Amino acid sequence: MxxxxxxxxxxxxxxxxxxAPVPGDLIFFGRITKKSVKTHHVGIYLGQGRxxxxxxxxxxxxIDDIARLKDFAGFYRF
Structure with a gap:
């Protein structure tokens, strides 16, 4: 959580x-720069672009393709 x-x-x-991301990494969508973070969505990476x-x-x-959203901001993990 x-x-x-x-x-x-x-x-x-x-x-x-x-x-390379691994299943379980979080996928954020929006815009992330060194000075600002403006995300609007997060998903859980399953592998194979899903x-x-x-x-x-x-x-x-x-289950969706990552390409469903156009503003991919990166893979992240704890």
Whole structure:
């Protein structure tokens, strides 16, 4: 569990995965720079370009291609 806060708060507590991601890494969408973090979505990487994802609050969790969202910001892990 990520705990309280927004996706912006969560990504700040993690480290970016610069090598190959592994299943279980988190995938953030939005814009992340050295000076600002503006994310709007997070999924769980499953491998082979797929993620576990609930597209909006209250939606059924499903499996989607990472390419479904166009503003990929990076893979992160604790």
């Amino acid at each position: 990520l705990g309280p806060g927004s996706t912006n708060d969560h990504v700040r507590r993690m480290r970016r995965v610069d090598a 993620m576990m994802n609930a597209p909006e609050t209250g939606a059924v969790v499903r």
